[in-house]
Amino acid sequence: MEGAPIVDRHATREVTKADTPRAAAPAEGSDDLIELLFFAYRDFVGDPDRILAQYGFGRAHHRVLHFVDRYPGLTIAELLDILRITKQSLNRVLKDLIEQDYIVQKTGANDRRQRLLFCTPAGTALAADLTRVQARRLARALSDPPEGDSTAYSAAEGFLLAMIDPEERAAVQRLMARRVGAVA
Amino acid sequence: MEGAPIVDRHATREVTKADTPRAAAPAEGSDDLIELLFFAYRDFVGDPDRILAQYGFGRAHHRVLHFVDRYPGLTIAELLDILRITKQSLNRVLKDLIEQDYIVQKTGANDRRQRLLFCTPAGTALAADLTRVQARRLARALSDPPEGDSTAYSAAEGFLLAMIDPEERAAVQRLMARRVGAVA
DNA sequence: GAGATATGTCAACAAGACTGACGTAAATGG
């Protein structure tokens, strides 16, 4: 994983014609949120990734486990609708989870064609582990003082920024301040 | 792309022992945000994906193009720090973008080892197109009335929900209401 | 000039997505 610098090098940047600031257009602020959402989501999925790696699972397994845990009795078709992947993709990871006893299938009582999905105790436990680290990050993000005005924009900005690893927030903010035409 | 149902089928669910409601623990609300963040991010990247497909590009190309556009003169090392991928991975997509004239490299003036990255006009135009659809979604999410109490939690919930395709919000909310122990 | 740094590149591999085709079991509608 090699730490987490994010552009903290010897600021050896060039000043070229492309650096001439163009006016920071008003209401262009949601551009910043695009990046923050990228960084926030990256760190958000990074937490569970580390746990999953210990089990030989990936994000695809996580998503399946999560939804089956939270919505016991989900059918294959429903899961496909939620995840928006093909049944072939789903089947590969689902097979892993079933073979290793994290998920079980039960034939539907009303419709015997359906395979209802349930977590085993082991599956529930693993899902809880994964949920824990993500909920922790979210709880922290929500409890962190948003600071400043509470417009919808700054609330979202504060929320997304707080979703990023604390050690990295400064680096992200430094990067974003470097933007062409940034408000400095 | 085949529409976007998300669990709207003939509600043929079973009622089994696993459905016995377990008390919805208080302060467990950030669990909902986990899912909302998943759905929000899925739709958030879905917009640009459709545009990128027309160019034969993927998300990896998008990320490179985005950061080079916003931070002209970025070096390879800086980009690697931001994206957290290996130089081999970066090189593959960067090569595509350079060969097709969306990005150009310029040798650093201070340090001639560095390759400073810049967008061509075509690159800037494409980046603007991609940013536009994402900014549109964000602007809409921020302007949508959050409704109700304005705790940090419900602000985040409102923001994330508003990030989801409007046609699908109801389906997502229906799904989440179905959760085990949901507050009904 | 030696060594570190910035970048490029070859090769092999893995996860996770896709398409297309085909098979089976069960429900459903005439």
Add this chain to the structure above:
DNA sequence: CCATTTACGTCAGTCTTGTTGACATATCTC
């Protein structure tokens, strides 16, 4: 009751995007 549809499984091949490891080259720094 039989034809069709639906729900699911699976085989086979491909693509994108990530990985590791090794090695080359140019440039900077001491």
